[in-house]
Amino acid sequence: MQKRREFIKQSCTLCLGVLGVGVLSTQLTSCSPLPIFKTVSTEKIIDVPLSSFNQEVNIVIVRDANLQFDIALIKKTETDYDALELKCTHQANSLTATKTGFMCAAHGSTFDLDGKVTKEPALLPLKKYKTQLTGTSILIYLT
Amino acid sequence: MKITLVLFSALYVLSTQAQILTKEDSLNAGLIKSPNTTVISGYGSVKYKYQTREKIAHANLDRVVLFLGHKFSNKISFFSELEVEDAKVTGGEVGGEVALEQAFLKFDINKNIYVVAGLFIPRIGIINENHLPNTFNGNDRPFLESLIIPSTWREIGVGLYGNLNSIPGLNYSVGLVNGLNSAGFENGTGIRGGRFEGRNANASAIAVTGSLLYYIQNFRIQASGYYGGSAGLTKREADSLLLSYGSFGTPVALAEADMQYNHKGFSVKALYTIVNISDAQKINRAYANNTPQVMTGYYCELGYDILKFFKTTDKNLTVFARYENLNMNHKLPKNGIYNGTLNQQFVVGGITFKPIKGVTIKADYIFKETGERNPALVVTPFPQSLPYFKKQGFFSLGLGYSF
Numbered sequence: 001m002q003k004r005r006e007f008i009k010q011s012c013t014l015c016l017g018v019l020g021v022g023v024l025s026t027q028l029t030s031c032s033p034l035p036i037f038k039t040v041s042t043e044k045i046i047d048v049p050l051s052s053f054n055q056e057v058n059i060v061i062v063r064d065a066n067l068q069f070d071i072a073l074i075k076k077t078e079t080d081y082d083a084l085e086l087k088c089t090h091q092a093n094s095l096t097a098t099k100t101g102f103m104c105a106a107h108g109s110t111f112d113l114d115g116k117v118t119k120e121p122a123l124l125p126l127k128k129y130k131t132q133l134t135g136t137s138i139l140i141y142l143t
Numbered sequence: 144m145k146i147t148l149v150l151f152s153a154l155y156v157l158s159t160q161a162q163i164l165t166k167e168d169s170l171n172a173g174l175i176k177s178p179n180t181t182v183i184s185g186y187g188s189v190k191y192k193y194q195t196r197e198k199i200a201h202a203n204l205d206r207v208v209l210f211l212g213h214k215f216s217n218k219i220s221f222f223s224e225l226e227v228e229d230a231k232v233t234g235g236e237v238g239g240e241v242a243l244e245q246a247f248l249k250f251d252i253n254k255n256i257y258v259v260a261g262l263f264i265p266r267i268g269i270i271n272e273n274h275l276p277n278t279f280n281g282n283d284r285p286f287l288e289s290l291i292i293p294s295t296w297r298e299i300g301v302g303l304y305g306n307l308n309s310i311p312g313l314n315y316s317v318g319l320v321n322g323l324n325s326a327g328f329e330n331g332t333g334i335r336g337g338r339f340e341g342r343n344a345n346a347s348a349i350a351v352t353g354s355l356l357y358y359i360q361n362f363r364i365q366a367s368g369y370y371g372g373s374a375g376l377t378k379r380e381a382d383s384l385l386l387s388y389g390s391f392g393t394p395v396a397l398a399e400a401d402m403q404y405n406h407k408g409f410s411v412k413a414l415y416t417i418v419n420i421s422d423a424q425k426i427n428r429a430y431a432n433n434t435p436q437v438m439t440g441y442y443c444e445l446g447y448d449i450l451k452f453f454k455t456t457d458k459n460l461t462v463f464a465r466y467e468n469l470n471m472n473h474k475l476p477k478n479g480i481y482n483g484t485l486n487q488q489f490v491v492g493g494i495t496f497k498p499i500k501g502v503t504i505k506a507d508y509i510f511k512e513t514g515e516r517n518p519a520l521v522v523t524p525f526p527q528s529l530p531y532f533k534k535q536g537f538f539s540l541g542l543g544y545s546f
Contacts, residue, residue, distance in 0.1 A: 105266075
């Protein structure tokens with residue numbers, strides 16, 4: 001009786017394990033690094049070439065040596081781009097950027113790709129910079 | 144004319160308040176342009192609790208916390224939280240507490256890495272770092288994260304936090320803090336009473352902590368650990384108590400794993416932890432505090448924001464249920480005494496309403512069931528000893544805020 005119970009228990013554990021690995025592996029396919037565009041801004045404008053975007057994702061992390069925080073440049077449509085400052089509005093920690101949103105590891109706040117708070121304690125949305133599409137690049141205005 | 148003046152005054156006050164709130168929330172959040180800024184913020188909670196078995200009610204201002212932060216430069220900031228628990232502290236009376244929950248300097252090394260130094264809360268469990276009342280369901284913090292993993296567990300030390308560009312969503316932390324004091328361990332609250340919390344900590348015993356935190360899709364997955372000494376004594380003292388001394392003498396080890404999921408108003412939380420005090424027998428021999436060798440516990444919670452149906456509203460009305468299982472007698476040393484009341488199960492159900500971000504109104508019911516009381520641990524004999532109820536119910540109403 002004990003052996004049978006043990007067997008059922010082990011089988012169930014194994015099945016759950018396999019299921020868990022399966023689910024995780026499907027999730028992991030989307031965890032490739034986001035492209036990072038490194039630059040040094042001049043005159044409060046960052047010029048990001050359209051070629052910075054790859055075909056898989058619509059987000060580029062803009063890393064400016066003159067700025068304290070990264071900027072997430074998000075391609076909403078072919079002509080519409082958002083530039084969000086990756087600084088948590090709760091206690092100014094750097095945010096972790098993923099393809100689905102932005103997370104603060106310090107206190108658990110999360111933001112969607114529009115910069116809106118999806119999980120407190122942050123109360124305010126992310127700061128959004130003005131953008132302008134030119135022929136071959138997107139300009140981010142830091143003012 | 145008078146009415147107009149009153150209206151203008153009211154509008155002015157309201158607009159002023161709005162500005163203050165915005166500024167406070169900004170902390171040094173960069174919404175204020177100057178790098179040299181000071182910000183005040185805070186959080187708090189109050190609750191009414193009715194015990195259904197004994198038909199008795201209590202009302203308590205659980206905590207009011209004032210946050211004070213200062214940004215010295217883009218690289219260096221100061222953070223502090225001063226807490227008053229239970230509204231009042233009176234000399235000679237039990238209850239109430241005034242304490243610093245945090246007081247540390249933060250040094251930004253680069254965009255991915257920062258270091259904190261001072262009195263800080265290491266990343267262990269969910270509630271420890273995220274303990275604001277608008278971040279968890281129920282008026283009470285999960286019992287596991289009070290009794291087995293102490294909540295707001297802060298010590299003096301240094302912590303390094305970072306994230307990896309190569310694996311988006313992966314965060315890590317390591318910390319070095321002062322150890323615990325095993326003389327303060329109490330039967331029923333595990334290692335909680337052994338914390339120094341920044342007051343005259345004996346740093347001869349030290350501890351290391353570490354965590355890995357991974358955000359993937361709508362999941363937040365974390366594993367963390369703690370290993371440290373709990374007998375920061377001189378060799379003479381330790382020898383006289385027959386305790387192991389030194390940096391990691393009389394060690395306490397804690398491991399924890401948790402998972403959170405949030406998507407379209409649906410939320411799931413689960414956490415498992417185990418605490419191992421390998422020298423529990425020696426601690427009991429030295430201090431007679433009935434310390435267990437191993438404690439375990441887990442909880443899981445489901446919630447759904449039913450206002451998600453109405454996509455235009457920013458309000459939140461979450462219905463939730465949580466099950467907790469705590470076993471603080473998982474393994475006892477030879478000189479430990481079994482205490483059935485420390486095998487605890489909780490079923491918590493309720494609602495959390497947020498009329499606006501930062502404000503929460505909560506109602507919940509807690510069903511608690513424990514094991515039998517061990518007569519050997521009842522000090523007061525019959526008929527003076529109060530009856531012990533294995534099953535109890537609590538109904539709570541409360542308010543919380545954070546800004």
